[in-house]
Amino acid sequence: MTSDARHPRDQLQDLLDDRLGPTERAEVRAHLEACDECRNAFRRIEWVKRQVTERLTTVDVPARLRADMAAALDREEASARSAFSWWRGGATWQLAAAATTIVLVAVVATWFYAGRTDLVAGVARDYRGYLDGSLTVERRTSSPAELEAFFRDRGIQFRTRVFDLGMMQYRLVGGRVHAIDGSPTALYGYRHDGGATLLCQMYEGRLEDLRGDAVVREHGGITFRMYQRDGVTLVFWQEGPVTCVLASDIASDEVLQLAFAKAEKL
Ligand SMILES: [Zn+2]
Structure with a gap:
């Protein structure tokens, strides 16, 4: 197309x-x-x-x-x-x-x-930037509803779905409007009680635009693409016109399971 x-x-x-x-x-x-x-x-x-x-x-x-x-x-x-x-x-x-x-x-x-021609590498860099503090949140909140309202106010046109991952001991930290490959993204982070960090981004885009070798998994009728970059696991999936990606340096299977859990809540 x-x-x-x-x-x-x-x-x-x-x-x-x-x-x-x-x-x-x-x-x-x-x-x-x-x-x-x-x-x-x-x-x-x-x-x-x-x-x-x-x-x-x-x-x-x-x-x-x-x-x-x-x-x-x-x-x-x-x-x-x-x-x-x-x-x-x-x-x-x-x-x-x-x-x-x-x-x-x-x-x-x-x-x-x-x-941002290599989108996957770009998202991995964003994760590293978020960890080292060079990429910061603009709105600090543990409330998914408040963060969704913030994204709307800041001009994000698609519906953002920020989920409470409290059941998995991941606490929402906050978010910012960011950009991937020319598209505005809703970016938000979670912190696990044990210290791990999860970064999620949503943007209007298609899985087909992602380059490089991915491990492809099907779960609940949804296709997930998993990439590894610099010790960061990135799991992408599609929600209508929106692509979601979850990034973390925890075990890759854990990132995949969290992506499954997040996608299932739709
Ligand atoms: Zn046209």
Whole structure:
């Protein structure tokens, strides 16, 4: 299901930035009504734009993204460059004009799409980052309902299902909105009374997009794919349009059993 001429991928950004004429706009909107694939793509760029306009005011911009932005700005008009003088000077982030927003969105979107080609390795890195404290939760709560509300407020469009794993002695720690391979993810962690850590992520995506050799298990009519990366076990499965992944450095069979338990609760 790759994009072809019938999918107006090139016009999605224009639609979002209100650069289409009335006829074209109506056509693209009608296509979005009918096409899940394009609607999901549109949601993703919409999300990226929202992150730029609402959130990058406060978060640290990764060094590589900053370098890419600098390169993009070098290609821009002088007027646009002057609008970004704050940035070059390391001053506060201020979006000067809609045009500059568009430049930024394009760069950030490209960066998100290009940055995480090996999704499995990326999720394993996220786990390591969560363990060493470089990836932190934005909302600390042991309440699944509160965390689901947080994800909704933060623009996650799919239904997140945060489960209470208390029966297995795993306590919910909290979560954040993160990104995998261009898609926003709902990320949340659990801590076992004995010290083990579980990290879960949910995003709009398909199991078929995962690369590399997996151990495939069927359980309760659901297909699970298990990967090993750097001592981290990652178990992926599909819930409708959403892919879920559970990651941990505990025994791989235990991660698999927890994934079975979590998937069964749906
Ligand atoms: Zn389409």
